[in-house]
Amino acid sequence: MSNTSARENIFARLHASSIAGASYAPVAEKWVPAPIEDKAARVARFVELMSAMRTEVHQVKGDEWVGKLQEIMKERGLKNLVYGQNTEISKKLEAAWKGQKDIAPLVPWTADIEEFRDELFEASAGITTTMGGIAESAAMVLWPSPEEPRLLSLVPPVHFAVVKADKIWTSFAEAIEALDWNAKAPTNALLISGPSKTADIELILQFGVHGPTDLIVFVVD
Amino acid sequence: MASNAKFNFKKSITDALADKQLRANFKFATDTLRGKRLAVFSDPEETMHLRKVGNGLKRNVLTKLPQLLEQLEAKCKENGIIVHWAETVDEANNIVLDLMEKHSAHKMVKGKSMVSEEMHLNKFLEDQGKLPLETDLGEYIIQLNNEPPSHIIVPAVHKNRKQIAQIFADNIPGVSYTEDTSELLAIARHKLREHYRTADIGLSGVNFAIAESGTLCLVENEGNGRMCTAVPPVHVALMGLEKVVEKLEDIPPLYRLLCGSATGQRITTYFNMIKGPRKAGEKDGPKEVHLIILDNGRSKILADKQLRQTLQCIRCGTCLNHCPVYTRIGGHAYGSTYPGPIGEILMPQVEGLDKKGSLPTASSLCNACEEVCPVMIPIPNLIRRLRDESYDMDGEGVVKGHGFKKSLVETIVWKGWKLTQVNATCNKLMLLGVQLFGNMLPKVGPLKAWTSVRTSPKFARQSLKDLAKKEGIRNE
Numbered sequence: 293m294s295n296t297s298a299r300e301n302i303f304a305r306l307h308a309s310s311i312a313g314a315s316y317a318p319v320a321e322k323w324v325p326a327p328i329e330d331k332a333a334r335v336a337r338f339v340e341l342m343s344a345m346r347t348e349v350h351q352v353k354g355d356e357w358v359g360k361l362q363e364i365m366k367e368r369g370l371k372n373l374v375y376g377q378n379t380e381i382s383k384k385l386e387a388a389w390k391g392q393k394d395i396a397p398l399v400p401w402t403a404d405i406e407e408f409r410d411e412l413f414e415a416s417a418g419i420t421t422t423m424g425g426i427a428e429s430a431a432m433v434l435w436p437s438p439e440e441p442r443l444l445s446l447v448p449p450v451h452f453a454v455v456k457a458d459k460i461w462t463s464f465a466e467a468i469e470a471l472d473w474n475a476k477a478p479t480n481a482l483l484i485s486g487p488s489k490t491a492d493i494e495l496i497l498q499f500g501v502h503g504p505t506d507l508i509v510f511v512v513d
Numbered sequence: 514m515a516s517n518a519k520f521n522f523k524k525s526i527t528d529a530l531a532d533k534q535l536r537a538n539f540k541f542a543t544d545t546l547r548g549k550r551l552a553v554f555s556d557p558e559e560t561m562h563l564r565k566v567g568n569g570l571k572r573n574v575l576t577k578l579p580q581l582l583e584q585l586e587a588k589c590k591e592n593g594i595i596v597h598w599a600e601t602v603d604e605a606n607n608i609v610l611d612l613m614e615k616h617s618a619h620k621m622v623k624g625k626s627m628v629s630e631e632m633h634l635n636k637f638l639e640d641q642g643k644l645p646l647e648t649d650l651g652e653y654i655i656q657l658n659n660e661p662p663s664h665i666i667v668p669a670v671h672k673n674r675k676q677i678a679q680i681f682a683d684n685i686p687g688v689s690y691t692e693d694t695s696e697l698l699a700i701a702r703h704k705l706r707e708h709y710r711t712a713d714i715g716l717s718g719v720n721f722a723i724a725e726s727g728t729l730c731l732v733e734n735e736g737n738g739r740m741c742t743a744v745p746p747v748h749v750a751l752m753g754l755e756k757v758v759e760k761l762e763d764i765p766p767l768y769r770l771l772c773g774s775a776t777g778q779r780i781t782t783y784f785n786m787i788k789g790p791r792k793a794g795e796k797d798g799p800k801e802v803h804l805i806i807l808d809n810g811r812s813k814i815l816a817d818k819q820l821r822q823t824l825q826c827i828r829c830g831t832c833l834n835h836c837p838v839y840t841r842i843g844g845h846a847y848g849s850t851y852p853g854p855i856g857e858i859l860m861p862q863v864e865g866l867d868k869k870g871s872l873p874t875a876s877s878l879c880n881a882c883e884e885v886c887p888v889m890i891p892i893p894n895l896i897r898r899l900r901d902e903s904y905d906m907d908g909e910g911v912v913k914g915h916g917f918k919k920s921l922v923e924t925i926v927w928k929g930w931k932l933t934q935v936n937a938t939c940n941k942l943m944l945l946g947v948q949l950f951g952n953m954l955p956k957v958g959p960l961k962a963w964t965s966v967r968t969s970p971k972f973a974r975q976s977l978k979d980l981a982k983k984e985g986i987r988n989e
Contacts, residue, residue, distance in 0.1 A: 502706070
């Protein structure tokens with residue numbers, strides 16, 4: 293187990309090895325991509341780069357995404373949609389599904405993973421909110437929560453995500469600042485830039501290896 | 514690959530060079546990866562700036578490594594992560610085993626971790642009756658074939674599609690031969706998803722550990738790393754002690770450098786930042802998170818101002834892709850966990866020059882590795898340094914096993930050479946000897962080996978000195 297003498301020996305060597313008081317002045321101070329000032333340009337860049345990595349992006353206004361979501365689910369014959377309750381999108385989902393008979397069911401994630409695991413591994417799609425997006429690296433920021441657990445964006449083969457257009461920043465560095473990341477980050481935070489992929493066989497890019505095979509993003513203005 | 518006394522670098526190079534398929538696979542792979550890197554780092558000025566920033570951040574870490582590791586440990590504890598320290602790979606292996614025993618765990622799903630390769634963890638656990646399962650597709654392929662990785666980033670890059678198809682057909686019950694990559698992918702997906710669901714413990718590496726917040730960062734594309742760290746009830750993370758970074762704001766440039774250098778991506782599919790086990794109210798995530806911090810010689814490397822630059826490495830593997838030697842012989846020929854230029858400077862320092870001192874000879878010193886290194890490690894200089902230490906030139910070597918190449922004959926030859934350079938009479942005699950007998954030297958011993966791949970020089974009848982005396986120096 294945790295070996296205190298190992299710790300002591302390592303630190304003794306580290307302290308003996310490091311050059312005491314040798315502070316280092318870097319040649320170049322910082323690297324921050326130049327901000328894209330215009331919101332429309334940020335959104336356009338985000339959509340362009342996300343789409344390039346085989347993410348399906350739909351730009352919608354207001355609550356239009358719910359109808360679009362139902363449309364896609366029908367088109368693809370998805371058999372259910374797992375979601376988290378008491379989130380910004382959950383009320384809209386529940387309202388839209390109310391009384392609908394010809395649409396695949398909504399499955400709320402209410403139990404701990406131990407009880408929910410088998411159901412989750414059988415699910416065909418999951419939907420999550422996001423904290424926003426990063427234009428220059430084409431990624432979404434996800435902060436899983438008790439309402440929206442981390443595996444919701446990983447286990448179901450299709451992942452739907454909702455990104456607010458006015459929460460699309462230029463760079464990761466900007467997002468860190470805007471979200472007060474250091475103080476507020478949850479147990480597990482994520483950047484997600486596309487469907488699961490690999491190039492381990494002859495460097496051929498293939499999608500859908502362990503996580504979602506499809507990532508479908510609604511950019512909501 | 515386990516290091517052993519039988520390691521014969523010359524022989525493994527000869528064997529690798531004779532394998533045409535292997536050379537073709539590597540040439541294709543490294544050409545492709547170089548092209549991708551170039552496409553993402555298309556602006557040389559910005560790339561240089563970014564590399565300088567990366568270099569500064571990592572050098573900064575090395576100047577205050579003990580303080581940062583103490584901070585990391587304290588913050589991790591605050592977050593509920595249990596921190597373990599291991600001086601050697603044996604200690605690290607036993608910590609993993611103890612954790613498995615404590616949780617009555619049999620099956621372990623593993624994300625990609627070079628430190629676990631360094632520990633030969635799979636073999637160790639198998640010998641203890643445990644079932645460690647690699648889940649990164651490349652690692653999965655080579656585990657099926659019972660091989661070590663041949664590249665830091667793309668571990669199965671030495672295999673082409675046909676060879677992989679055969680490995681699947683031979684080793685997975687019920688699978689028939691198919692070269693269709695999407696079918697191969699579906700097979701692996703199906704098999705591994707079942708393992709994620711039922712594994713007792715998950716293991717991962719660490720790309721960056723943030724000291725100020727106690728956050729473990731994992732970089733990956735496949736999602737297997739997230740599966741291993743989020744589905745099983747226990748997560749064990751392994752890191753070399755040099756992986757600590759000071760602040761969250763240091764991450765964006767380092768992450769950009771890592772993705773661009775490793776695979777030519779702007780960003781990977783997943784950047785996973787773990788701050789601890791499942792908290793009250795949360796519905797998933799492991800109930801325990803353990804961090805094992807491994808030394809295995811690293812704290813000693815820190816002592817030498819020049820050699821410590823080795824510890825700046827962020828394991829992107831781009832020096833492998835740009836190395837003319839690696840491209841031709843592939844990763845396995847190095848017989849070491851870390852192949853290529855970075856392996857040439859890291860392995861001898863970790864295992865000793867007497868064991869791995871032949872690795873630094875596998876370099877043309879063309880400087881390609883230094884030109885692309887995202888954190889600007891002067892690899893060729895460090896290779897020269899280790900070559901010097903192999904002969905213990907100044908008698909002040911710090912690397913274990915220094916002076917292992919020193920031989921009486923060579924020492925006498927160099928002493929003699931020195932004499933001919935400092936003593937005018939000896940110099941004259943030497944030049945005269947070369948003029949008269951230089952072209953008659955019999956091609957035996959080292960001279961035979963040397964001339965087997967080189968044209969031997971023809972000595973002139975008159976030395977340059979004599980010519981200069983007679984004719985003067987033109988254009989003076």
